[in-house]
Amino acid sequence: DTEVTQTPKHLVMGMTNKKSLKCEQHMGHRAMYWYKQKAKKPPELMFVYSYEKLSINESVPSRFSPECPNSSLLNLHLHALQPEDSALYLCASSQEAGGPYEQYFGPGTRLTVT
Amino acid sequence: GQNIDQPTEMTATEGAIVQINCTYQTSGFNGLFWYQQHAGEAPTFLSYNVLDGLEEKGRFSSFLSRSKGYSYLLLKELQMKDSASYLCAVRFPSGTYKYIFGTGTRLKVLA
Numbered sequence: 508d509t510e511v512t513q514t515p516k517h518l519v520m521g522m523t524n525k526k527s528l529k530c531e532q533h534m535g536h537r538a539m540y541w542y543k544q545k546a547k548k549p550p551e552l553m554f555v556y557s558y559e560k561l562s563i564n565e566s567v568p569s570r571f572s573p574e575c576p577n578s579s580l581l582n583l584h585l586h587a588l589q590p591e592d593s594a595l596y597l598c599a600s601s602q603e604a605g606g607p608y609e610q611y612f613g614p615g616t617r618l619t620v621t
Numbered sequence: 622g623q624n625i626d627q628p629t630e631m632t633a634t635e636g637a638i639v640q641i642n643c644t645y646q647t648s649g650f651n652g653l654f655w656y657q658q659h660a661g662e663a664p665t666f667l668s669y670n671v672l673d674g675l676e677e678k679g680r681f682s683s684f685l686s687r688s689k690g691y692s693y694l695l696l697k698e699l700q701m702k703d704s705a706s707y708l709c710a711v712r713f714p715s716g717t718y719k720y721i722f723g724t725g726t727r728l729k730v731l732a
Binding site for chain 1: 651
């Protein structure tokens with residue numbers, strides 16, 4: 508199984524809502540990532556978890572809150588978002604954060620903030 | 622910050638060869654990855670370079686020169702399904718490691 512799954516596929520939320528994005532992998536990978544991708548732009552790294560510990564936060568606003576409950580799951584909690592946060596949110600995993608290990612990406616959650 | 626530059630768009634003909642370049646600042650380099658991304662889909666891995674030289678994988682090859690901060694992806698015998706965006710991603714040590722994606726190259730293959 509070389510699949511990363513993400514739910515939901517689409518999400519529309521108001522600026523006062525609280526919602527969560529979920530990501531799951533069962534490949535035994537120890538590094539997991541959140542990226543934000545705007546249309547016709549490359550993915551931008553948001554967070555890196557290595558061995559279930561947050562190791563990189565790319566100065567992401569606190570309205571985005573990551574969580575890694577166990578080695579297979581990664582959540583992104585959303586609160587008080589702005590319309591400019593509308594984007595495709597991609598989760599990825601790799602065997603380790605370093606080494607010759609590629610990232611496997613999930614299909615993404617397309618988020619619209621109204 | 623780190624700038625990773627790629628040409629924005631390229632067009633090529635079915636059956637031809639195309640080379641997509643990627644340049645980056647050399648400080649702290651720890652590996653370079655190429656990904657393919659079709660419109661509306663997630664990126665998928667193509668190749669990895671950490672040492673100088675050429676890595677070949679079927680119709681795709683990737684080259685790296687660390688001293689020049691330069692890589693290219695070579696696609697041979699182009700097919701219509703190769704129409705996609707091609708992203709280079711450079712890894713840098715930072716805490717653990719961080720990945721910065723290049724600007725991406727949209728390739729259009731014409732019949």
